[in-house]
Amino acid sequence: MTTIFGVPSAVLYGQLLLGLINGAFYAMLSLGLAVIFGMMNIVNFAHGAQYMMGAMGAWLLMNYLGIGYWWALILAPLIVGAISIVIEVLLLRRLYKLDHLYGMLLTFGLALMVQGAFSNWFGSSGQPYSIPQALMGGRNLGFMFLPNYRAWVIAASVVICLGTWYVIERTKLGAYLRAATENPMLVQAFGIRVPRMITLTYGAGVGLAALAGVLAAPVYQVSPLMGADLLIVVFAVVVIGGMGSIMGAIVTGFLVGVIEGLTKAFYPEASTTVVFAVMAVVLLIRPAGLFGSKLEAAQGQPQSSLSATAPSTLTQTLIFLALACCLAAAPLVVYPGFMMKAMIFALFACAFNLVAGYGRLVSFGHSMFLGSAGYVCGHAAKIWGLPPEFAILAGTATAAMLGFVTGWLAIRRSGIYFAMVTLAFAQMVYFVALQARFTGGEDGLQAVPRGMLFGLIDLSLPANLYGFVLVIFLGGFFLIMRLVGSPFGRVLKAISDHDARAQSLGFETARYKLVAFVLSAALAGLAGSTKAIVSQLASLTDVHWSMSGEVLLMTFLGGVGTLYGPLVGAFIVVAMQNYLAAFGQWVTVIHGLIFVLCVLAFRRGIVGELIEFWHRLHRTPPAKPAVLHNVAVAPQE
Amino acid sequence: MTDGAVYVLETRGLSRAFGGFFAVNGVNFRLARNSMHAVIGPNGAGKTTLFNLLTKFLPPSAGTILHDGEDVTRLSMPAMAKRSVVRSFQISAVFAGLTVRENIELALLREHGLAWNLLGRIARHRGVLERADALLERFGLSEYAGTMAGSLSYGRKRVLELATTLALEPSVLLLDEPMAGLGHEDIGRVTQLIREAGKGRTVLLVEHNMNVVAELADTITVMVRGEVLAQGSYAEVSSRADVMAAYTGQTHE
Ligand SMILES: Nc1ncnc2c1ncn2[C@@H]1O[C@H](COP(=O)(O)OP(=O)(O)OP(=O)(O)O)[C@@H](O)[C@H]1O
Numbered sequence: 001m002t003t004i005f006g007v008p009s010a011v012l013y014g015q016l017l018l019g020l021i022n023g024a025f026y027a028m029l030s031l032g033l034a035v036i037f038g039m040m041n042i043v044n045f046a047h048g049a050q051y052m053m054g055a056m057g058a059w060l061l062m063n064y065l066g067i068g069y070w071w072a073l074i075l076a077p078l079i080v081g082a083i084s085i086v087i088e089v090l091l092l093r094r095l096y097k098l099d100h101l102y103g104m105l106l107t108f109g110l111a112l113m114v115q116g117a118f119s120n121w122f123g124s125s126g127q128p129y130s131i132p133q134a135l136m137g138g139r140n141l142g143f144m145f146l147p148n149y150r151a152w153v154i155a156a157s158v159v160i161c162l163g164t165w166y167v168i169e170r171t172k173l174g175a176y177l178r179a180a181t182e183n184p185m186l187v188q189a190f191g192i193r194v195p196r197m198i199t200l201t202y203g204a205g206v207g208l209a210a211l212a213g214v215l216a217a218p219v220y221q222v223s224p225l226m227g228a229d230l231l232i233v234v235f236a237v238v239v240i241g242g243m244g245s246i247m248g249a250i251v252t253g254f255l256v257g258v259i260e261g262l263t264k265a266f267y268p269e270a271s272t273t274v275v276f277a278v279m280a281v282v283l284l285i286r287p288a289g290l291f292g293s294k295l296e297a298a299q300g301q302p303q304s305s306l307s308a309t310a311p312s313t314l315t316q317t318l319i320f321l322a323l324a325c326c327l328a329a330a331p332l333v334v335y336p337g338f339m340m341k342a343m344i345f346a347l348f349a350c351a352f353n354l355v356a357g358y359g360r361l362v363s364f365g366h367s368m369f370l371g372s373a374g375y376v377c378g379h380a381a382k383i384w385g386l387p388p389e390f391a392i393l394a395g396t397a398t399a400a401m402l403g404f405v406t407g408w409l410a411i412r413r414s415g416i417y418f419a420m421v422t423l424a425f426a427q428m429v430y431f432v433a434l435q436a437r438f439t440g441g442e443d444g445l446q447a448v449p450r451g452m453l454f455g456l457i458d459l460s461l462p463a464n465l466y467g468f469v470l471v472i473f474l475g476g477f478f479l480i481m482r483l484v485g486s487p488f489g490r491v492l493k494a495i496s497d498h499d500a501r502a503q504s505l506g507f508e509t510a511r512y513k514l515v516a517f518v519l520s521a522a523l524a525g526l527a528g529s530t531k532a533i534v535s536q537l538a539s540l541t542d543v544h545w546s547m548s549g550e551v552l553l554m555t556f557l558g559g560v561g562t563l564y565g566p567l568v569g570a571f572i573v574v575a576m577q578n579y580l581a582a583f584g585q586w587v588t589v590i591h592g593l594i595f596v597l598c599v600l601a602f603r604r605g606i607v608g609e610l611i612e613f614w615h616r617l618h619r620t621p622p623a624k625p626a627v628l629h630n631v632a633v634a635p636q637e
Numbered sequence: 638m639t640d641g642a643v644y645v646l647e648t649r650g651l652s653r654a655f656g657g658f659f660a661v662n663g664v665n666f667r668l669a670r671n672s673m674h675a676v677i678g679p680n681g682a683g684k685t686t687l688f689n690l691l692t693k694f695l696p697p698s699a700g701t702i703l704h705d706g707e708d709v710t711r712l713s714m715p716a717m718a719k720r721s722v723v724r725s726f727q728i729s730a731v732f733a734g735l736t737v738r739e740n741i742e743l744a745l746l747r748e749h750g751l752a753w754n755l756l757g758r759i760a761r762h763r764g765v766l767e768r769a770d771a772l773l774e775r776f777g778l779s780e781y782a783g784t785m786a787g788s789l790s791y792g793r794k795r796v797l798e799l800a801t802t803l804a805l806e807p808s809v810l811l812l813d814e815p816m817a818g819l820g821h822e823d824i825g826r827v828t829q830l831i832r833e834a835g836k837g838r839t840v841l842l843v844e845h846n847m848n849v850v851a852e853l854a855d856t857i858t859v860m861v862r863g864e865v866l867a868q869g870s871y872a873e874v875s876s877r878a879d880v881m882a883a884y885t886g887q888t889h890e
């Protein structure tokens with residue numbers, strides 16, 4: 001048997017082939033994302049769900065209607081594309097003038113809804129989909145065995161990618177598309193119906209994802225969540241390649257697939273994380289991406305900052321004291337376990353809000369801080385036998401350090417790219433947690449001891465535990481309140497309003513963002529550590545991307561950029577989880593629906609709308625939406 | 638700083654390309670200390686790009702920039718502000734989510750050592766409050782102190798931007814079309830404010846309104862297609878045929 005650098009050549013070629021196949025899907029999906037983004041400035045978070053719909057569509061056609069692979073290859077993309085066109089017309093169209101993040105949130109909500117619904121209907125386990133008759137078998141190439149279906153997937157995807165590239169870069173239709181991206185008014189003036197063109201582009205981009213899904217059905221298992229993790233890798237591909245170029249998306253997709261394949265052959269442990277490591281390196285040396293010509297200029301239109309004139313220090317202190325009293329008295333009427341859970345999540349959401357609301361850096365990866373802190377705290381308490389205060393300190397410090405490293409890399413990009421980068425790093429942390437020995441993998445770290453706080457207070461007593469959580473929450477909340485009201489908080493808000501102007505006044509804005517990010521990470525870590533002590537468990541749920549989604553949900557539902565919004569949102573979401581637990585996966589659908597409603601109907605969130613209402617009653621001018629001025633942002637290089 | 642340098646800002650062969658297009662092309666420009674200097678030129682001449690280069694908003698493609706005789710070509714935007722070179726923007730730039738007072742206070746934070754104060758309260762620092770009051774008064778904004786800057790009228794936003802910029806007491810002030818979008822009365826007021834601000838500091842302004850330029854500027858530089866076409870007093874420049882030609886054909890304002 002021949003070996004290459006110690007790896008049997010058959011294994012190497014096999015992994016390379018698998019890498020190419022994965023790369024083919026990365027390429028097709030990132031291509032669709034790039035086309036959609038170029039045309040409508042929306043990062044289509046539903047892309048993974050739509051890919052899944054293609055695969056599920058093929059499976060459904062086969063199992064319920066007896067329609068086979070070849071027809072599915074045509075029908076599934078058409079059906080999924082048609083559904084997406086309806087969505088574009090009914091929903092997405094309302095968002096084009098808003099910050100790109102709203103498009104991302106809305107499509108994220110849609111993805112949750114679709115994935116949740118499919119999980120309910122068909123269970124979340126994978127279904128096999130057999131290879132069509134004509135493509136069974138394979139051939140021996142001498143150095144390796146090549147299954148026919150895999151050869152077909154690679155050939156088909158190359159043709160599809162190059163075809164799309166050709167249409168966009170070399171045909172008249174593509175020229176219109178590109179022109180409309182640059183200057184919609186002008187193209188409109190030539191008598192082309194731009195809105196219709198946008199709709200069709202979205203349909204086509206989504207159809208492409210669905211087509212990839214059908215191609216993937218026989219290769220992978222068909223399951224409702226098959227697109228979710230894939231999409232995160234595709235986001236990393238997009239960050240690596242830069243969204244500017246079609247060819248860039250294709251090349252990067254295949255390249256990343258091959259790199260993954262090689263890693264799997266030579267150092268399998270790193271194969272799931274290598275993409276994110278590559279992304280980190282690219283951010284370091286070429287923040288705009290390999291094929292990106294320049295960094296994004298403005299991050300869309302600034303949105304209404306919700307900071308109405310802050311209440312006086314006295315009022316604020318009074319509200320805080322009232323809150324403290326309510327929370328302290330709550331166990332008399334509410335189940336303490338619920339209160340503790342809600343307070344921990346509220347602290348998490350408030351920490352998230354510090355960057356998302358006040359710094360307008362919307363992270364999609366905050367689960368990494370919650371989760372990693374939980375693991376380290378749990379490990380410190382259980383294995384090292386540290387008392388709870390030191391275990392929590394260790395967890396919090398870990399989160400802060402992780403925040404420093406990821407933040408340092410991520411703040412090189414802003415807006416949607418920031419969201420994608422943080423999501424990708426969080427996924428990397430997730431994979432590390434999945435594989436590392438000390439996290440206990442799928443089981444997590446169980447039976448974390450609560451211990452004696454300061455050697456005096458026994459946390460296994462319910463009343464002590466409740467007091468402990470209460471103090472941590474109130475302490476964290478108070479700290480955030482002070483931060484937001486401090487000169488630093490003022491600068492942070494100014495930066496989120498107009499970064500360039502803040503720089504021209506002499507503020508090194510990147511440093512402020514980084515400090516805010518680290519503080520937010522540390523506080524999220526404090527929440528995660530406390531969670532580990534209270535629930536005596538550190539598990540994968542806390543590092544999973546869906547946890548980042550939940551904290552987004554809490555914050556946006558309650559009111560992003562308001563002091564009490566995340567608190568309200570957290571209580572509502574935790575209550576929903578408790579009372580709707582019987583509905584299983586439908587909770588995910590409800591979460592998704594709330595996202596959609598928040599984005600469409602009440603962007604200020606509950607507390608934000610209440611503040612607005614209050615101002616209207618008192619005829620004080622509220623925080624007017626920052627008018628849609630073009631932010632003059634330096635097109636840095 | 639070498640205070641001996643006659644020119645506060647100086648560029649040598651300064652260029653900036655976008656793609657293959659040179660928005661600023663080999664500009665040698667000098668800004669004399671304590672002068673009131675105007676840059677004029679048709680739309681797209683490269684005036685704003687020159688500003689962006691001088692304030693490090695954009696990195697140059699070629700050439701060097703000197704401030705007080707020192708090479709500052711590689712510095713960052715905040716670093717320029719710390720050297721007391723501060724600009725305003727062509728499209729009014731206020732912090733829309735902060736009140737008028739908060740906008741002004743923001744500019745005062747660094748000087749009072751509060752920029753990195755994470756837990757304190759601005760309200761506790763009398764020095765900042767008093768200076769903010771004085772600035773509000775001087776710029777006629779006292780009445781609007783508690784208003785969100787985003788909901789001010791356009792003219793007021795410009796005044797606020799000027800107030801915020803001057804709160805830094807810059808030694809070099811760069812103003813990009815301070816009169817753009819202002820009504821008659823506002824123009825008179827802002828002209829007056831700029832004239833006052835010009836006492837004891839160097840001002841460079843881009844302006845399309847020739848009356849304002851004639852009234853304020855002691856030196857005028859004419860830019861056309863990324864290059865300096867002429868430089869001199871208002872009388873010298875306005876009498877040149879090529880300047881008139883460059884202007885009449887192309888201005889849209
Ligand atoms: N970030 C950029 N990317 C690409 N081209 C740019 C950029 N900034 C400016 N340009 C181009 O450079 C040229 C000069 O622009 P600039 O804004 O400096 O002109 P200006 O003299 O300030 O014009 P105006 O009087 O309209 O403000 C224009 O053709 C403009 O399109």
Ligand SMILES: [Mg+2]
Nearest residue numbers: 684685686727
């Ligand atoms: Mg200009």
